Amino acid sequence: MPASSSRQLRPSGPSGSPSRRRRPALFGGLAGAVALVLCASGVLGGSGAAAAPAVPGQGESPGTAAATVDHVEHFDGSGPAGYRSGVPAAAPDRLVERRRPLAPVERRGDGRVSALQRTGPSAERLDIVLIGDGYTADQQEDFRQDAEAKWADVAAIEPFTSHTGQMNVWTVEAVSRDSGVSGDPAQDVVKDTALGTYFWCDGMERLLCADLTRVDSYARQAPAADIVIVVANSAKYGGAGYNRLTGYPFDGVSTLSSDHDSSSLIAVHEAAHSIGRLADEYDEGESGVYQGPEPEDVNISTYPAQEMADRGAKWHDWLGKPDPAGGSTGTFEGAGYYGQGLYRPTETSLMRDFSVREFNNPSRQGLVDGFERYTHGE
Ligand SMILES: [Zn+2]
Incomplete structure (x- = not known):
């Protein structure tokens, strides 16, 4: 190496791989370039207690909480290639300060899991979990439609198309106080959302970061998440890929915007790093x-x-x-x-x-x- x-690349091989109940070494070599060690930065305020019991801070460890920098890959749309960035692990203060707990009526359905596609037991399937962010309690049907559309985009690309029988696909509803996500359309826009997703992460407009502590808490509602896709309620192009996660029960997380066609390709690309041991x-x-x-x-x-x-x-x-x-x-x-x-x-x-x-x-x-x-x- x-x-x-x-700064970006971590040692290849099992020593850098997450400890999993199966697949002890999915990541290797340069495919791990979007290395990420997570920092538990958020106080989970939005998750409904009844529907989402496994929240960090209530007995669930988010894993390695030592780093202050996350390494993510993003595609700003200005050139042909992606970029790798180190971004602050902690959410900006201006986002944290806006967080408020969900009202009781909003908690109803928060964390609800549905199957878009179930082909077999999770122990024998690739489990893909889509979680919405920036959808209010009244917008969850919108999320489900967006999630279906994004999954259809992924499933249209080979070799996913001919292997969907090896996959389960789940949606997890996350209720946000505000509709839309921070940094959309302008950098100074702040929204209170379930996953704390925000554009302009580390000053880069198309870089769509999320609070992965919160992502984790919702992903755990689904059976055995392997790959997580955060669907941010936005028409603005952007996304990010977090791979080579340590201490989390899934292998990769990507973020994308719900209403931008090209954003689906970010999820496909990032999933390919995690699933296929593929390099950039x-x-x-x-x-x-x-x-x-x-x-x-x-x-x-x-x-x-x-x-x-x-x-x-x-x-x-x-x-x-x-x-x-x-x-x-x-x-x-x-x-x-x-x-x-x-x-x-x-x-x-x-x-x-x-x-x-x-x-x-x-x-x-x-x-x-x-x-x-x-x-x-x-
Ligand atoms: Zn990549």
Whole structure:
């Protein structure tokens, strides 16, 4: 692992992986670049006691609470690639100060769980949980419709499409005092919402952060959440990905805005990091030539095509074959945040930018293998 990236990158392998009842080491190598150690920063005021008993501060530990910086990935829409940022773990004071408890009538239904799709026992399924933020008690039907639409977007992308039978999909209703989320439309807008979601996180307009302590409390209402998608009630483009979570009972969290089409791709991209052990295929963020070892990630490599073929390494079986992400599978230099020394399988793909809505062949295989790990309890 290159020393220059130590701020974002954490050691690969099981030592950096969450302790799980299954899947002890889902994250590896550069796929863990959106590393995150959570800080318990919020006082949970909005969760209804009856419907949401497992709230932090009432016996549930949110896990590692030592860090003051979260590392997130976001896509600001101005360029082809994502960006990685360190953001303050604690919610801004101006958001915390606005928090008030839910009224008794608002608590009714807060934390309610519904199944969008249930295909089998959670121990043998990938459980995806969508939680709403910025929806008032009267707007929960709106949330359910938004969640269905977002799930439909995810399920329209292969290999999710042909493997939905390996997934359960749940919605958790979170009742917010205010409609909409903070930072929308302007930076100074402050809303009191169940998950504390806010644009302009760390001064970046499209970076949509959430209070993951609160996310955790709601996610726990659903059976065995593996991947969490926070659906923020907003038409503004934005989102964020938190991966490689430690001390939480799920593997990844992404945020997206409910009424912006492209935001669904953020959730797909982030889920692919968590599920498929996939690295980012964009080449921004690090300077110089990558000097590290061959990464664990299945979709980036230090080997150019001939060497990959000679070694029988990584995606050698796919080399030269038509690729759903465009062209043929090959080795294109520039990946894993480096412009040189690391190769990606295709010119573009969903792990590089959002110009295509396709994963390339190696990434598809990584995802399919990931689905198998969830369904077979490895
Ligand atoms: Zn990424």
